[in-house]
Amino acid sequence: MLKFWPSRKAAFQYPIGEAPRTAVLVPWFRTGRSVQSFPGWTQNASDYAPAAIAGTRAQLLALTAEPPALTHALIVLARPTDMLLTNADRDQLWRAFRVPVFEQLIGAQGDRLAAECEAHDGLHVEAQGHDWTGYAIDEGLCACGLRTPRVSSPVPAERVRAAAMFAR
Protein backbone atom coordinates (compact mmCIF):
# COMPACT_ATOMS: atom_id res chain seq x y z
CA MET A 1 0.00 0.00 0.00
CA LEU A 2 1.31 3.34 -1.01
CA LYS A 3 1.42 5.80 1.83
CA PHE A 4 1.97 9.50 1.50
CA TRP A 5 3.42 11.33 4.45
CA PRO A 6 3.38 15.02 3.77
CA SER A 7 6.61 16.54 5.01
CA ARG A 8 6.44 19.85 6.83
CA LYS A 9 10.11 20.44 6.28
CA ALA A 10 11.25 22.93 3.67
CA ALA A 11 13.45 21.78 0.80
CA PHE A 12 17.20 22.22 0.92
CA GLN A 13 18.20 25.18 -1.26
CA TYR A 14 21.51 25.07 -3.09
CA PRO A 15 23.27 28.49 -3.01
CA ILE A 16 23.47 29.15 -6.77
CA GLY A 17 21.45 27.58 -9.57
CA GLU A 18 20.70 23.87 -9.88
CA ALA A 19 22.07 21.69 -7.12
CA PRO A 20 24.76 19.28 -8.27
CA ARG A 21 24.89 15.90 -6.50
CA THR A 22 24.79 17.10 -2.90
CA ALA A 23 25.11 15.14 0.35
CA VAL A 24 23.28 16.78 3.25
CA LEU A 25 24.58 15.57 6.61
CA VAL A 26 21.69 16.76 8.80
CA PRO A 27 17.99 15.71 8.77
CA TRP A 28 16.71 19.29 8.62
CA PHE A 29 15.25 19.33 5.10
CA ARG A 30 13.08 17.71 2.54
CA THR A 31 15.51 16.31 -0.02
CA GLY A 32 15.06 14.97 -3.52
CA ARG A 33 16.53 14.27 -6.94
CA SER A 34 20.13 15.42 -6.72
CA VAL A 35 20.11 16.14 -2.99
CA GLN A 36 20.37 13.20 -0.57
CA SER A 37 20.34 13.25 3.19
CA PHE A 38 22.69 11.09 5.30
CA PRO A 39 23.10 10.73 9.08
CA GLY A 40 26.53 12.37 8.97
CA TRP A 41 29.50 11.47 6.77
CA THR A 42 28.76 7.75 6.53
CA GLN A 43 30.05 5.13 4.11
CA ASN A 44 26.82 5.60 2.14
CA ALA A 45 27.48 9.34 1.92
CA SER A 46 31.00 8.64 0.69
CA ASP A 47 29.74 6.07 -1.85
CA TYR A 48 27.25 8.67 -3.12
CA ALA A 49 30.36 10.61 -4.32
CA PRO A 50 28.82 14.06 -3.90
CA ALA A 51 29.98 17.17 -5.77
CA ALA A 52 28.93 19.29 -2.79
CA ILE A 53 28.43 18.64 0.92
CA ALA A 54 26.11 20.50 3.28
CA GLY A 55 26.63 20.09 7.00
CA THR A 56 27.26 21.87 10.26
CA ARG A 57 30.47 23.75 10.98
CA ALA A 58 31.59 20.95 13.32
CA GLN A 59 30.85 18.22 10.74
CA LEU A 60 32.69 20.00 7.94
CA LEU A 61 35.69 20.98 10.06
CA ALA A 62 35.96 17.34 11.20
CA LEU A 63 36.10 16.29 7.53
CA THR A 64 39.15 18.48 6.87
CA ALA A 65 41.38 15.77 8.36
CA GLU A 66 40.59 13.50 5.40
CA PRO A 67 38.59 15.61 2.96
CA PRO A 68 36.56 13.88 0.25
CA ALA A 69 37.22 15.30 -3.23
CA LEU A 70 34.53 17.83 -4.14
CA THR A 71 34.03 19.75 -7.38
CA HIS A 72 31.39 22.31 -6.41
CA ALA A 73 30.86 23.70 -2.94
CA LEU A 74 30.59 23.33 0.81
CA ILE A 75 27.39 24.57 2.41
CA VAL A 76 27.75 25.29 6.10
CA LEU A 77 24.38 24.95 7.85
CA ALA A 78 23.76 26.73 11.13
CA ARG A 79 20.87 27.34 13.47
CA PRO A 80 20.38 30.96 14.55
CA THR A 81 21.89 30.18 17.96
CA ASP A 82 25.06 28.71 16.44
CA MET A 83 28.33 30.52 15.99
CA LEU A 84 28.96 31.65 12.42
CA LEU A 85 32.20 30.72 10.66
CA THR A 86 35.33 32.58 11.62
CA ASN A 87 37.96 33.55 9.06
CA ALA A 88 40.16 30.80 10.50
CA ASP A 89 37.35 28.25 9.88
CA ARG A 90 37.03 29.46 6.29
CA ASP A 91 40.77 29.18 5.73
CA GLN A 92 40.78 25.65 7.13
CA LEU A 93 37.86 24.60 4.89
CA TRP A 94 39.44 26.21 1.81
CA ARG A 95 42.85 24.59 2.41
CA ALA A 96 41.22 21.15 2.76
CA PHE A 97 38.52 21.23 0.05
CA ARG A 98 39.45 24.01 -2.41
CA VAL A 99 35.80 24.76 -3.20
CA PRO A 100 33.71 27.83 -2.30
CA VAL A 101 32.02 27.92 1.11
CA PHE A 102 28.44 29.16 1.48
CA GLU A 103 26.95 29.60 4.91
CA GLN A 104 23.20 29.38 5.55
CA LEU A 105 21.10 29.98 8.67
CA ILE A 106 18.26 27.47 8.88
CA GLY A 107 15.06 27.67 10.93
CA ALA A 108 13.23 24.90 12.77
CA GLN A 109 11.27 23.69 9.71
CA GLY A 110 14.24 23.74 7.35
CA ASP A 111 13.32 27.22 6.18
CA ARG A 112 16.25 29.37 5.07
CA LEU A 113 16.53 32.44 7.30
CA ALA A 114 19.64 33.92 5.72
CA ALA A 115 22.11 32.75 3.11
CA GLU A 116 25.51 33.71 1.79
CA CYS A 117 25.75 34.69 -1.90
CA GLU A 118 28.64 34.45 -4.34
CA ALA A 119 29.99 37.81 -3.12
CA HIS A 120 30.76 36.14 0.27
CA ASP A 121 30.07 39.36 2.17
CA GLY A 122 27.54 38.40 4.83
CA LEU A 123 24.33 36.38 4.70
CA HIS A 124 21.31 37.86 2.89
CA VAL A 125 18.26 37.95 5.14
CA GLU A 126 15.40 35.91 3.70
CA ALA A 127 13.15 35.76 6.78
CA GLN A 128 12.10 39.32 7.53
CA GLY A 129 10.13 38.33 10.61
CA HIS A 130 13.12 36.74 12.32
CA ASP A 131 14.70 38.59 15.25
CA TRP A 132 18.21 39.56 14.12
CA THR A 133 19.15 41.23 17.39
CA GLY A 134 22.83 40.76 18.11
CA TYR A 135 23.91 40.30 14.49
CA ALA A 136 25.90 42.90 12.63
CA ILE A 137 23.63 44.12 9.79
CA ASP A 138 24.82 45.65 6.52
CA GLU A 139 22.12 47.37 4.48
CA GLY A 140 24.36 48.51 1.63
CA LEU A 141 24.21 47.21 -1.94
CA CYS A 142 25.90 43.81 -2.20
CA ALA A 143 28.38 43.03 -4.99
CA CYS A 144 25.92 40.33 -6.13
CA GLY A 145 23.39 43.05 -6.98
CA LEU A 146 20.90 42.30 -4.21
CA ARG A 147 19.83 45.04 -1.83
CA THR A 148 18.46 42.84 0.93
CA PRO A 149 20.18 43.38 4.30
CA ARG A 150 23.05 41.05 5.16
CA VAL A 151 23.86 39.71 8.58
CA SER A 152 27.26 38.67 9.84
CA SER A 153 28.74 37.29 13.04
CA PRO A 154 26.60 37.95 16.06
CA VAL A 155 28.41 40.08 18.59
CA PRO A 156 28.98 37.92 21.70
CA ALA A 157 26.61 38.88 24.51
CA GLU A 158 29.41 39.86 26.88
CA ARG A 159 30.79 42.35 24.31
CA VAL A 160 27.32 43.88 23.94
CA ARG A 161 27.12 44.27 27.71
CA ALA A 162 30.63 45.74 27.85
CA ALA A 163 29.75 48.24 25.10
CA ALA A 164 26.58 49.22 26.98
CA MET A 165 28.65 49.85 30.12
CA PHE A 166 31.02 52.12 28.16
CA ALA A 167 28.08 54.03 26.70
CA ARG A 168 26.85 55.04 30.14
Ligand SMILES: [Zn+2]
Ligand atom coordinates in the same frame (compact mmCIF):
# COMPACT_ATOMS: atom_id res chain seq x y z
ZN1 LIG B 1 25.05 39.30 -2.15
